[in-house]
Amino acid sequence: MAEIAGMYEHHIFMNKSTQVIEEAIWTKHYSSNHQILLVGEGDFSFALSLAVSFRSGFNIVASSIDSYDVVIRKYKRAKTNLDRLYKLGARLLYGVDARTMKLHVDLHMRKFDRVVYNFPHAGFFGKESDHGVIMIHRNLVCSFFKNASRMLRPNGEVHVSHKTKFPFNSWNIEELASQSCLTLLECVEFKLEDYPGYNNKRGDGLRSDEPFPLGKCCTFKFVLSSTAKKSTTLHHRNHQVPLEIPLQRANANLFTNHAPVIDSGECFRIFVEYFNHARSTYGQPDCNLFGSVSNHLRSGFQRYITEDHGRQLIGYVNLLEELRRLSERRIEFFRNRLREIDHRRGL
Numbered sequence: 001m002a003e004i005a006g007m008y009e010h011h012i013f014m015n016k017s018t019q020v021i022e023e024a025i026w027t028k029h030y031s032s033n034h035q036i037l038l039v040g041e042g043d044f045s046f047a048l049s050l051a052v053s054f055r056s057g058f059n060i061v062a063s064s065i066d067s068y069d070v071v072i073r074k075y076k077r078a079k080t081n082l083d084r085l086y087k088l089g090a091r092l093l094y095g096v097d098a099r100t101m102k103l104h105v106d107l108h109m110r111k112f113d114r115v116v117y118n119f120p121h122a123g124f125f126g127k128e129s130d131h132g133v134i135m136i137h138r139n140l141v142c143s144f145f146k147n148a149s150r151m152l153r154p155n156g157e158v159h160v161s162h163k164t165k166f167p168f169n170s171w172n173i174e175e176l177a178s179q180s181c182l183t184l185l186e187c188v189e190f191k192l193e194d195y196p197g198y199n200n201k202r203g204d205g206l207r208s209d210e211p212f213p214l215g216k217c218c219t220f221k222f223v224l225s226s227t228a229k230k231s232t233t234l235h236h237r238n239h240q241v242p243l244e245i246p247l248q249r250a251n252a253n254l255f256t257n258h259a260p261v262i263d264s265g266e267c268f269r270i271f272v273e274y275f276n277h278a279r280s281t282y283g284q285p286d287c288n289l290f291g292s293v294s295n296h297l298r299s300g301f302q303r304y305i306t307e308d309h310g311r312q313l314i315g316y317v318n319l320l321e322e323l324r325r326l327s328e329r330r331i332e333f334f335r336n337r338l339r340e341i342d343h344r345r346g347l
C-alpha cells in the first residue's frame, strides 16, 4: 500500500513556486492571509464570523477548553457553527487550556500571526470585584500570555478583548503581558457589529449560553517587545497587499465548490496530517514538501487500516482518488489564477 500512496504523491504535493498575488480579505484586525489561533471560544461564533468573511476557515484554528460534547451541550448554536466551520476548512480543537496550550499536541509545532482570546474569564467564583476572584482571572490571563508569546510568527500579535471598566480594568492586563515580554501596540474599541454573527457568551455556570453585557471594551493588541521596536517602521508595510497569497484561500475555494461532488469529510479526516501540513506551510516558499507529504499519506493509510482491520483496501484507494481529484482542482485553480494575473499585467 505504501507504493500506492507513493504513486499519488507527485499529483498531490504543492509546487514550491506556486504563489498567487491577490489582495487579502480584512475583517477589522484580521486578514485571510493570517494564521489565526482563537483561544477560549464560546459557541465558536467569533471563529465563524471571521471564516464567513474570509470565505474560508483554512487559516483559522479555533479552540475551546471544553470537549466537543460539552460545547454542544452548553451552547445551542454550537453544533451548527462547528459544522459550518468544518466545511469552511477551519481546524477545530477541544480541550485546549489557555494556560498550557503551547504544549498541546496539535499546537506545539505551530506559530501564528494572531493569537486571540476574546473576553478571558476563568468562571464565576463570587463577586467580580473580590481580590481573590480578580487574582484567579489574572492568573489565567498571565499564563495565556506566557504561552501565546511563544507561539508567534515574526511580527505576530496577541489580542485580548476585555472590558475596560472596574473591576475588569484592575486585572491590569498590560502589566500581565509585560511579564511575557509583550508590549501594548494599541488598544482599539471592540464593537460587536464588526463581527457579524458573533455572540459573546458567559461560558460558565447554568447560564453559559447567555451573553454578558459588554459595556466599554477594547481589543488590546500586544507584540513581542523586540518586535515593538521595529513595528513603527514596519506597520504600514504590514497592511499593504502581501506579495504572496497563502494557499489556504485557494484550497478553501476548491473544497467549498460543489462540482464535482466529493465526500471531502472522510478524506479530510483520514488525511488530517496532510491537510494540516498544507495549511501550516501555506505561503512558505522554502518548505521541503516531498518527504513530509509522503509521511502524511502514510499516516493516512495507517489511520485507515488501524481504525478497522476488516476494512477493504479499495476504500483507501478511493480516498486517495478523492485526494487526487482535490489536488487536480487546486492545480486548475492556480493555473486560472496565474492566467488572470498575466492577463492583468498585459502579458
Ligand SMILES: C[S@@+](CC[C@H](N)C(=O)[O-])C[C@H]1O[C@@H](n2cnc3c(N)ncnc32)[C@H](O)[C@@H]1O
Pocket: 039, 040, 041, 042, 043, 046, 064, 065, 066, 096, 097, 098, 099, 117, 118, 119, 120, 121, 122, 123, 140, 199, 200, 201, 202, 203, 204
Ligand atoms: C466570558 S467567556 C468568553 C467566551 C468567548 N471567548 C466569547 O467571546 O464569547 C470566557 C471563556 O473562557 C473559557 N476559559 C476559561 N478558562 C479557560 C482556560 N484555562 N483555557 C481556555 N479557555 C478557558 C471559558 O470556557 C469561556 O468560554
